Amino acid sequence: MKDLGFILLSWSVTLGSMALLALATLRRAKSLAARIRRPEALAVVAMELTPRPDQPASSRRRLLPAIIAGLAVVVGIGIVAIFLTSSIDYYCNVDEIGVREGCDDTRRVRVQGTVDEGSLEQRMSTTAFVMSFNGASLPVEYDGEPGGIFQECIPVVAHGRVVDGVLQATRIEVKHSNEYEAQNKERITEAETSACS
Amino acid sequence: MSDTTPTPHGAALLGAGTARRSLGTATPATRIIGLLTLATMTWVVVSAFFITSPDVVQGDSVRIMYAHVPAAWVAYLAFVTTAIASGISVVRRHRTLGFDRVAGASAEVGVLFMGLALVTGSLWGRLTWGTFWQWDPRLTTTLFLFITYVGYLAVRRIDASPERRAKRSAVLALLAVLEIPLVHFSVVLWRSLHQEASVLNPDGDVRLDGLMLFTLFSGVVAFTLGFVWLVIHRQRLQALVDLQGTVGLDSAIAARATEAVLR
Amino acid sequence: MRNVFAVARKDLVVEWRARLLLVRVLPFALLVLVLFAVALDSEALLERAAAGLVWLAAMFAALLVVQRCYDIETADGALDMLLTSVVEPSRVFFGKLLAVVGQLLVLVVVLVGGAVVLYGVRVDAAGLVLLVTTVVTAVIGLASVGTLYGAVVAQLTGRDSLLPLLAMPVLAPLLIGASRATEAAFGSRTIDLATGWAWTALLAVFAVVFTAAGAASFATLTEPDA
Amino acid sequence: MNLPDESSDSVIQLRDVVVAPAGFPALAGATLEVRAGELVALRGANGAGKTTLLRLCAGLAPLARGAASVLGVDLSRDRAAVRRSVGFVGHRNGLYGELTARENVAFVGALVNATRSEVDAVLEEFGLGGRVADTRAVALSAGQRRRTALASLAVRRARLWLLDEPHSALDADSRQQLERVFIQATAAGVTVVYTTHERSSNSQPMPRTITMDAGRVVQDHA
Numbered sequence: 001m002k003d004l005g006f007i008l009l010s011w012s013v014t015l016g017s018m019a020l021l022a023l024a025t026l027r028r029a030k031s032l033a034a035r036i037r038r039p040e041a042l043a044v045v046a047m048e049l050t051p052r053p054d055q056p057a058s059s060r061r062r063l064l065p066a067i068i069a070g071l072a073v074v075v076g077i078g079i080v081a082i083f084l085t086s087s088i089d090y091y092c093n094v095d096e097i098g099v100r101e102g103c104d105d106t107r108r109v110r111v112q113g114t115v116d117e118g119s120l121e122q123r124m125s126t127t128a129f130v131m132s133f134n135g136a137s138l139p140v141e142y143d144g145e146p147g148g149i150f151q152e153c154i155p156v157v158a159h160g161r162v163v164d165g166v167l168q169a170t171r172i173e174v175k176h177s178n179e180y181e182a183q184n185k186e187r188i189t190e191a192e193t194s195a196c197s
Numbered sequence: 198m199s200d201t202t203p204t205p206h207g208a209a210l211l212g213a214g215t216a217r218r219s220l221g222t223a224t225p226a227t228r229i230i231g232l233l234t235l236a237t238m239t240w241v242v243v244s245a246f247f248i249t250s251p252d253v254v255q256g257d258s259v260r261i262m263y264a265h266v267p268a269a270w271v272a273y274l275a276f277v278t279t280a281i282a283s284g285i286s287v288v289r290r291h292r293t294l295g296f297d298r299v300a301g302a303s304a305e306v307g308v309l310f311m312g313l314a315l316v317t318g319s320l321w322g323r324l325t326w327g328t329f330w331q332w333d334p335r336l337t338t339t340l341f342l343f344i345t346y347v348g349y350l351a352v353r354r355i356d357a358s359p360e361r362r363a364k365r366s367a368v369l370a371l372l373a374v375l376e377i378p379l380v381h382f383s384v385v386l387w388r389s390l391h392q393e394a395s396v397l398n399p400d401g402d403v404r405l406d407g408l409m410l411f412t413l414f415s416g417v418v419a420f421t422l423g424f425v426w427l428v429i430h431r432q433r434l435q436a437l438v439d440l441q442g443t444v445g446l447d448s449a450i451a452a453r454a455t456e457a458v459l460r
Numbered sequence: 461m462r463n464v465f466a467v468a469r470k471d472l473v474v475e476w477r478a479r480l481l482l483v484r485v486l487p488f489a490l491l492v493l494v495l496f497a498v499a500l501d502s503e504a505l506l507e508r509a510a511a512g513l514v515w516l517a518a519m520f521a522a523l524l525v526v527q528r529c530y531d532i533e534t535a536d537g538a539l540d541m542l543l544t545s546v547v548e549p550s551r552v553f554f555g556k557l558l559a560v561v562g563q564l565l566v567l568v569v570v571l572v573g574g575a576v577v578l579y580g581v582r583v584d585a586a587g588l589v590l591l592v593t594t595v596v597t598a599v600i601g602l603a604s605v606g607t608l609y610g611a612v613v614a615q616l617t618g619r620d621s622l623l624p625l626l627a628m629p630v631l632a633p634l635l636i637g638a639s640r641a642t643e644a645a646f647g648s649r650t651i652d653l654a655t656g657w658a659w660t661a662l663l664a665v666f667a668v669v670f671t672a673a674g675a676a677s678f679a680t681l682t683e684p685d686a
Numbered sequence: 687m688n689l690p691d692e693s694s695d696s697v698i699q700l701r702d703v704v705v706a707p708a709g710f711p712a713l714a715g716a717t718l719e720v721r722a723g724e725l726v727a728l729r730g731a732n733g734a735g736k737t738t739l740l741r742l743c744a745g746l747a748p749l750a751r752g753a754a755s756v757l758g759v760d761l762s763r764d765r766a767a768v769r770r771s772v773g774f775v776g777h778r779n780g781l782y783g784e785l786t787a788r789e790n791v792a793f794v795g796a797l798v799n800a801t802r803s804e805v806d807a808v809l810e811e812f813g814l815g816g817r818v819a820d821t822r823a824v825a826l827s828a829g830q831r832r833r834t835a836l837a838s839l840a841v842r843r844a845r846l847w848l849l850d851e852p853h854s855a856l857d858a859d860s861r862q863q864l865e866r867v868f869i870q871a872t873a874a875g876v877t878v879v880y881t882t883h884e885r886s887s888n889s890q891p892m893p894r895t896i897t898m899d900a901g902r903v904v905q906d907h908a
Contacts, residue, residue: 010320011245017312021306028434032437036441149256287680344625344628351622355616360748365612368677375669446711466797540746683765685707
């Protein structure tokens with residue numbers, strides 16, 4: 001049900017904002033055109049356009065962009081800071097653990113691999129499974145239940161530290177492949193046999 | 198260094214087509230585009246929700262894709278349009294403000310669509326990756342692109358003469374568009390959680406089921422039509438604002454003349 | 461060339477006499493380093509993040525330096541004087557760029573020194589060559605983006621907040637590249653020297669692109685309209 | 687660099703010019719001609735368009751309508767060329783406060799490859815010799831600052847000076863010195879156009895006085 005809610009939300013935000021922008025544009029154009037066509041309105045236009053050079057611009061017009069820009073700057077600083085610290089977890093494939101520089105067991109890593117068929121186990125609150133990539137495998141323990149579409153035979157990225165040959169994961173994400181297939185019976189069996197071969 | 202042309206008088210500003218009809222932003226051509234947008238959009242929604250089947254792995258959440266991918270595509274298209282229009286307005290010596298208006302309108306619509314791509318992508322990510330946001334190259338570079346164009350619009354909104362606004366924002370747009378290849382290829386360059394492109398990938402294989410591909414394709418068409426409609430209307434709106442300025446200038450000159458005579 | 465040096469020399473003399481770099485920008489940058497150390501509160505994490513923090517602090521400080529380099533022109537209307545003179549705008553750009561590069565070099569050297577003292581990073585001989593190259597290319601890139609975007613917002617209302625908004629997304633790749641290369645130079649285990657040099661090459665491309673863009677667009681940007 | 691056409695001695699030619707920064711017509715159809723070597727005072731109330739007219743002639747404000755040429759260059763064609771050949775001093779002097787009077791002039795000199803002795807000679811000529819030359823601009827008196835700005839124009843050998851309110855905030859002595867500078871300059875063939883909001887003055891060389899109102903030229907006394 002969460003799925004349906006998210007899907008509906010996505011589409012309504014998309015279509016709704018497009019429609020809103022379109023309507024706002026039409027309304028604004030209509031009122032502008034009306035002002036330009038009426039001669040008495042033009043006098044108002046001329047009046048509006050008579051700020052003497054010495055007069056300061058109204059403070060509201062100066063303040064609003066400044067506030068927006070200020071907010072955006074704060075967000076920008078946050079993003080840069082988080083991106084810098086976040087990318088400290090080094091990205092490794094399973095077969096690179098202990099082989100490639102930076103993928104040794106002394107630091108936090110992000111490991112990419114596919115969940116082995118039949119390896120998924122739920123022990124109390126812990127989830128354990130084996131992930132492999134390019135012939136190498138790595139046991140993973142995760143405290144909790146991974147979200148998303150986590151299942152066997154699916155590529156995942158696990159964040160954590162390798163302790164005694166077991167990856168103690170603190171976070172698991174599903175890496176979706178770029179293949180899309182419609183769901184129907186023959187294809188499911190086909191996909192299951194091919195995904196873990 | 199080019200000097201901008203004096204703003205043309207009166208209704209000539211809106212071009213020949215405008216003089217014939219009442220002042221407004223709609224023409225028969227835009228009405229047709231509008232109707233086409235509505236028709237294709239209806240088909241995309243119906244197909245995305247009721248006709249296509251769920252994906253093998255993603256399940257129903259693939260239905261978000263039909264909005265996410267076209268939105269991202271239109272955002273790129275909008276930013277490239279902005280850059281081209283800005284380039285022309287820099288190179289041409291005369292009548293550059295029209296191109297500046299197109300550049301501004303296109304960036305406005307582009308920011309909207311980029312925002313939509315981020316929102317829908319984030320919702321899709323929660324369903325499939327299990328997380329709303331991830332500091333991953335594609336997502337991060339996309340966010341930077343979004344912020345860049347928010348900054349571009351902030352520069353455009355500042356009270357400056359139209360000529361100064363046009364010049365500075367044109368330079369900004371030409372620099373900002375350099376980021377787009379970085380965003381698109383970030384998935385290939387860095388190892389990323391975001392999947393590589395399914396349709397526009399380097400191998401040339403299309404990794405999509407037939408009907409799904411068709412729905413996605415019609416989504417791109419529908420969103421592009423919507424983009425065209427919005428840009429045409431918004432740039433005409435800006436032209437009306439500028440026309441108000443010119444007409445205002447005419448009456449203001451007249452007003453100053455009486456001011457001098459009265460004294 | 462003489463015009464370029466005249467502009468650069470004038471900027472540097474003005475800056476030296478105002479002591480702004482010394483009394484405001486440098487302390488601010490060092491404060492950022494110290495605050496990060498306090499906030500992160502972990503020796504191991506600090507050592508790993510040192511390179512990134514140095515460049516983050518350098519970027520914030522650079523934006524101050526750039527603002528200042530345009531404010532000295534507008535303080536007494538000197539920009540009108542500069543525009544109504546015989547100088548080619550691109551030479552003014554190169555002059556200002558040179559002055560900003562000079563100030564930023566001082567700044568980054570102090571920041572790297574600060575990282576050595578505060579964060580306990582060590583640099584060996586091979587690392588030092590990479591470090592010097594990285595600092596020079598990254599500073600040129602930082603200065604060219606700053607000088608270019610500083611000209612975009614010069615004389616606009618709200619420029620203080622606009623400059624970071626515009627420059628930050630553009631500077632992000634530079635920040636990442638400079639941090640990775642510096643990390644390699646600091647002898648981090650996560651990244652080797654060869655990768656560090658590859659990042660430096662990227663920084664060089666970045667510097668060339670934005671210096672060229674700045675020189676090409678400076679005339680358009682400074683064209684007066686009001 | 688575009689040099690003025692030597693055959694004609696018309697330095698500024700404006701015909702029905704409109705300049706409208708931010709939509710407001712600061713100049714609403716002004717017509718004016720200035721010849722080489724003239725000393726011209728633009729008079730008028732605040733907002734009459736004096737400053738805008740100066741900025742237009744300096745290539746600093748865009749022409750909205752009308753025809754304008756300065757030093758033989760069409761302003762609607764090549765504002766940059768006009769900017770490069772005129773000398774403009776706004777109501778602010780355009781000096782760097784942290785630099786001394788000599789350094790300020792020498793900076794402009796360096797842009798045109800003037801020698802050190804040329805700079806010193808100009809400083810002497812403008813009464814800025816000795817200790818004054820080595821005083822920072824912020825510490826100079828209003829009159830000394832104004833003269834430093836004009837010395838920068840002289841070292842550039844600008845043939846048209848456009849000065850916005852040069853007399854403002856000056857005491858009687860400084861005014862006299864300023865007027866002496868104007869005599870020297872016009873004698874050397876420089877055209878000087880300046881603005882003032884004073885109704886009348888007892889300036890020694892009587893300038894040609896042009897009165898502006900509401901963005902137009904309303905009176906012209908040679």
